[in-house]
Amino acid sequence: MTSPDRASPSPLAALARANPRLDRLLQPLPEPIRAALGRTASERSFRRGEVIVTAGEAGGEIGFVLDGALGVMQTLAGGRAHVLGILAPPDLYGLPFDRAPRHRVEALSDGLRLAFDRAGLEQILDREPALERMFLTAALEDLQAVREWLLLLNGGQATQRVAAFLVILTRRRRTLDARRKEGPVKVRLPAPRVDIARHLGMRPETFSRAIHKLADDGLVRIINPETFEIREPAALVEASGADLTLDGPGP
Known part of the structure; x- marks a missing residue:
């Protein structure tokens, strides 16, 4: 079932709210380029269990998570699904010029995403190296997130794994609020607690x-x-016992 598009006069405004770092990269681009990029984008809702990207399927979707959570999934022998990473706002899913995605991307909760028309986006990226660098930056951040997720799953006690997960959520929250670099931070689980526990x-x-x-x-x-x-937050990092920091990648 195709997710409904949500009408939006400025789809990139949603991306700016979700990812201030990417917004700073977008701002220097000429207005015609930003307008062209906006025309390839639409806000789409998703429902828990919906497959957003199918492994091995050419022309898979590209976009950013605006609300809720997506899972990067791998199917193991026997059909059991293994979560390689959880994508939450403002993570990128899908890669430009990736003709055959290796992993399935599935909704872990209800939510909202900013989806780009792949063909239109890739045409713009071919013409605009600065914009291509923006998507490369987002992709590299996601690779780092997957690495941290794998480290988290290989962690020791349950309390350490939960602490590490909360550290990652804290850093994302700080990324969204550039003014909050220290002190208490409020975070919300990106998916139902029972699903987070299972993952x-x-x-x-x-x-x-x-x-x-x-x-x-x-x-x-x-x-x-x-x-x-x-x-x-700093004590939470120590409690996680993981190789994590509260500082995200630079802009």
Whole structure:
């Protein structure tokens, strides 16, 4: 089923809200180029379980997550799905000039994305090296995110894995709010708690115990089952035991 497009007078405005770093790269481009890029884009909703990109299928979609979460999936022997990474705002999914995507991209929750017409986008990228660099920057950030996700899954105790996941969400939140570089940060799970727990390789009750352990240690405050205030971000990094930082890639 095709996701409905959402009418928007300026689709790139949604991208600017979702990813200030990419917006800064877009601003110096000539207005005709930005207008042409906007004409290739549309906001589309997605539903949990919907396949956005099919592995091996030519002409797969390219876009940015605006709300909700997508999973980069690999099918293992026996048909079991393995999550290579979780894409949340403002992550890129799909790659320009990638004729046969290696992995499936599937919606882990309901949400919203900014999708680009592949043919139209690639024509613009051929003419505009600066814009091509923008998408390359986003793709490299996603590769780093997948690397961190794999490190997270290979982590030690459940509490460490949950702490590492919250560190990644904290850094993304700081990316969206350039003014917030220190102090408490409020984060929201990009997908239902039961799904996050499964993708972290644990039961929902184990995830809950890990969250409460971090809360008891004063690192997080539980606002509701899906939303947390990260009270001590630096201490959370230490609790994760992972090779993570609170600083994202530079612009």
